[in-house]
Amino acid sequence: MTDFHPPRIADLLAQAGALARQGRGEEAEPLWRQVLALDPRHPTALNQLGARALAQGDLAAARDYLERAVAAGPSLAIAHANLARLRSQSGDMEGALAALDSAIRADPVAWGAYFEKARLLEACGRQREAGMAWSTGLQYMPETAMQAPQLQPVLQQARQAVARMQAELAAFLEDRMRDLGAGRGRRDMERMDHALDIVSGRRSFVTARPLMLPIPRLPAIPFFHPGDYPWTAKVEAAFPDILRELQALLENASGFVPYVQTPAGQPQGQFRDLDRTLDWSAFFLWKNGSRIDANADRCPCTEAALAHAPQITVPGRAPVSFFSALRPGVHIPPHNGATNARLTVHLPLIIPPDCALRVGDETRAWEPGKLLMFDDTIRHEAWNRSDRLRVVLIFDVWHPMLTDLEREAVARIVGGMMSFYGHGADLGEL
Secondary structure (H helix, E strand, O other), X not given: OOOOOHHHHHHHHHHHHHHHHOOOHHHXXXXXXXXXXXXXXOHHHHHHHHHHHHHOOOHHHHHHXXXXXXXXXXXXXXXXXXXXXXXXXXXXXXXXXHHHHHHHHHOOOOHHHHHHHHHHHHHOOOHHHXXXXXXXXXXXXXXXXXXXXXXXXXXXXXXXXXXXXXXXXXXXXXXXXXXXXXXXXXXXXXXXXXXXXXXXXXXXXXXXXXXXEOOOOOOOOOEEOHHHOOHHHHHHHOHHHHHHHHHHHHHHOOOOEEOOOOOOOOOOHHHHHHOOOOOEEEEEEEEOOEEOXXXXXXXXXXXXXXXXXXXXXXXXXXXXXXXXXXXXXXXXXXXXXXXXXXXXXXXXXXXXXXXXXXXXXXXXXXXXOEOEEEOOOEOEEEEEOOOOOEEEEEEEEEXXXXXXXXXXXXXXXXXXXXXXXXXXXXXXXX
């Protein structure tokens, strides 16, 4: 019958669907029945009539229609969901949960089915399973649904349930891990402590997103430990001399230029408010792989200290090193760097209160003389909320996991990209 009447069925389905969307279910019902007269196993018509019978309180008719609907159309998630509501109203909680599982198998991203399942699990006292269902539903819920005013109460319910579950999970796992970390240093369990924070919802799982050259198989580590690398102690030891050279530069303020200088004709992007202003300024010792002689000659101690670091070298691009000055009240918005082939290093020099750097979901306050090393391809931002100037020395080093061969390969790749696109192309800061 279905093969004999497809145009007629399609027309009836379109008319009935339009009426149903307008809330005119009573007018749509005869059309659904006409579809069944042409195709008694049509799952959409069976589901629609079952849902209407359920809304009218005719549970027997609803059961007949909906069981036939899921038998005829096992991939029709809404039919399984309606059957779950019927079974729930009839007091068959296990049957309702089974029907919702079928709906989820038919449509794995059906957030509404997860929410329905969570409610039923809570009614059955299965709180942890309910928390998982709420959590999964939230992951699949589209942004438009999250913003809908009528869904705010259920959103609040879901988020509260997930928060309770995560707090219980954190306490449970910490108890199981307590003896493992006993007597050990903070570094020994740092990675696993972060993992516990992620699975218990206290922090997110951060990823690197290089804008120009992504190097695969490098871990996304927000902050590295300077003490793991022998050259860092030599740079930190030079802190007093570097600070003296900086103070001499600040006395006449010459040589500092806006850090953000978008070329004419290019869009300003996320740093629009900082473009061509001294709110975020730089005194370059090296820029785009070239020594700025007039500046570097004024900072011999700084240059000598940087010589200890494994600075990234790419002809025409790197090394880059500079004093970075941030005026009071200035915020550098979240952004990602060009490549994870290198780490960004800060030597804090002049650090008033209320200044910090966030990388991923970790925030660090600069400490004068103490290096910060981070992967700037992880989304990061910085701010100076004080009433004084903040200044750090910034330079880049090779990612410590890259071999000498890989470093040479990176240099050739970047050089090749510059030749291919043209040296004036916007390839990001390397």
